[in-house]
Amino acid sequence: MTYGLETAEHPEQLRRxxxxxVSRVEGHGKVTILLDExxxxxxxxLHIVEFRGFERFIQGRPFWEVPVMVQRLCGICPVSHHLAxxxxxxxxxxxxxxxxxxxxxxxxxxxxxxxxxxxLHFFHLCSPDLLFGFGSExxxxxxxxxxxxxxxxARRGVALRRFGQEVIRVTAGKRIHGTGSxxxxxxxxxxxxxxxxxxxxxxxxxxxxxxxxxxxxxxxxQDPALYNSFGVFRSGFMxxxxxxxxxxxxxxxxxxRDDAGAILFDHVDYRDYRAHIREEVKPWSYMKFPxxxxxGAEKGWYKVGPLARVQNCxxxxxPLADAERRExxxxxxxxxxxxxxxxxxxxxxxxxxxxxxxKDLLHDDDxxxxxxxxxxxxxxxxxGVIEAPRGTLIHxxxxxxxxxxxxxxxxxxxxxxxxxxxxxxxxVAKRYLSGHRLTEGLLNHVEVAIRAFDPCLSCATHALGQxxxxxxxxxxxxxEIDRLARHGDGTVSRPSP
Numbered sequence: 001m002t003y004g005l006e007t008a009e010h011p012e013q014l015r016r017x018x019x020x021x022v023s024r025v026e027g028h029g030k031v032t033i034l035l036d037e038x039x040x041x042x043x044x045x046l047h048i049v050e051f052r053g054f055e056r057f058i059q060g061r062p063f064w065e066v067p068v069m070v071q072r073l074c075g076i077c078p079v080s081h082h083l084a085x086x087x088x089x090x091x092x093x094x095x096x097x098x099x100x101x102x103x104x105x106x107x108x109x110x111x112x113x114x115x116x117x118x119x120l121h122f123f124h125l126c127s128p129d130l131l132f133g134f135g136s137e138x139x140x141x142x143x144x145x146x147x148x149x150x151x152x153x154a155r156r157g158v159a160l161r162r163f164g165q166e167v168i169r170v171t172a173g174k175r176i177h178g179t180g181s182x183x184x185x186x187x188x189x190x191x192x193x194x195x196x197x198x199x200x201x202x203x204x205x206x207x208x209x210x211x212x213x214x215x216x217x218x219x220x221x222q223d224p225a226l227y228n229s230f231g232v233f234r235s236g237f238m239x240x241x242x243x244x245x246x247x248x249x250x251x252x253x254x255x256x257r258d259d260a261g262a263i264l265f266d267h268v269d270y271r272d273y274r275a276h277i278r279e280e281v282k283p284w285s286y287m288k289f290p291x292x293x294x295x296g297a298e299k300g301w302y303k304v305g306p307l308a309r310v311q312n313c314x315x316x317x318x319p320l321a322d323a324e325r326r327e328x329x330x331x332x333x334x335x336x337x338x339x340x341x342x343x344x345x346x347x348x349x350x351x352x353x354x355x356x357x358x359k360d361l362l363h364d365d366d367x368x369x370x371x372x373x374x375x376x377x378x379x380x381x382x383x384g385v386i387e388a389p390r391g392t393l394i395h396x397x398x399x400x401x402x403x404x405x406x407x408x409x410x411x412x413x414x415x416x417x418x419x420x421x422x423x424x425x426x427x428v429a430k431r432y433l434s435g436h437r438l439t440e441g442l443l444n445h446v447e448v449a450i451r452a453f454d455p456c457l458s459c460a461t462h463a464l465g466q467x468x469x470x471x472x473x474x475x476x477x478x479x480e481i482d483r484l485a486r487h488g489d490g491t492v493s494r495p496s497p
Contacts, residue, residue, distance in 0.1 A: 019447065031045065033433065039438075040434050044426040063092050063404070070082070077390065078177050082172070085384060085395050086182065086384065087382075087384030088384030090184055092381075094375050095183075099369070100371075101368075101371055102185035105180070105188075105190060109168060110386070112168045116162075116168065119351060120157075121347065122157070123143070131146060135442065153215070156212070159208070160208055185372045189367060202359045231340045235423070236256055236295075236300075238257075239254075240253065240270070244315075247350075249354075249386070253266075254267075254276065256292060260336065261336045273383070279291075288415050289418050289419055291419075304391025304392045309387060316353050328345060344452065382396075388412070390454050391417060396408070396409040420453065421450055
């Protein structure tokens, strides 16, 4: 697959169809589809149309504010940014190793985040498509429809997310945009009463997570021809792995595989990410296009997230989830699974692992400790990497002698998946839309392909270098007064209205 496949000749002569906005995802994006006179699909692109600029305006702020500030990127996965920034700032304050209490409280916070986010995505955002059909009645295809037709499934989905949020509240201080993680450690531990309250429900969460894996497998098995072919394309994978090759959401080193499953690099220190990952910018999106530098831009793009992690690791360090992982990787006879819809199955395996890990951490007395912070020799640069619900998340900062941030670079999970999502929607559009009269149900097929990746478009809107930008000035009545455009090469013009 290459970027060139996305470019249509003479696009001005083609009919344009837009899905704007893409629904049931976090953030704002749209899809444009170019059709010829025979309704054949000639070009499909996912555009991220909001620009937020966190990488720029974080500059000049005191470094200790950063873990709280950057999580404002998102209300769905703030803990991931909170912790990735904290890990980077651990280096800034000279922390060589967190105290046992700090590390385990952070892990508890993070696995609570994984649980609540995976539950939200599967049950609230994707189950309507999976349970009712991609082209089913739009008014029914939502969580309210699921609650009416499958009340127990909806109830458990809500309860799983609520429990994950409660874990976050206990460890971070608030369910959303908490302050629990700080440079060098945490600012609170877990009380015995808080632990006991969470222990009262955790065994139900483990059981319901097992049932969710079973549901995902059942849906996959009901129509394997669809699930194994929908939007399928081949690419490499990348994720963190633990020193023993196991799945680890909080820490580890980088491992990448090619589309056949062969390892490209292994146990790479994530602080050296720039030697292995580069980023491109396209003029039609505010989301960057990362690629593995050894393979180049045309062949080096890859997938991250549950589908990558479950296949990239050697094992999962909790028994129930590892048994499910073995079944998953055996499904294709040992060959890598590239189907986007398989993300849902892998995601539920990760949710089960999160529930098991939370259970184990709640039984660990270290989370009740009072040794919360460790510091050392001050540094100027820090890099923190974590596995967020949607995939590998990279935070990179430089800090001056005045304690102010001088540089910030973020490569978020959805950004890693940018080209993969574009490939998926291109395949789906050409298969299901090309040559057909477009309907809402057919267009939803394209959105289903995007939702499989669980994108967080708000997190991903970070430009690198000169980006195309158009500003229109209108009066109070909405009439255009002036328009100014900055092009991808940095030149500025005043286009005609």
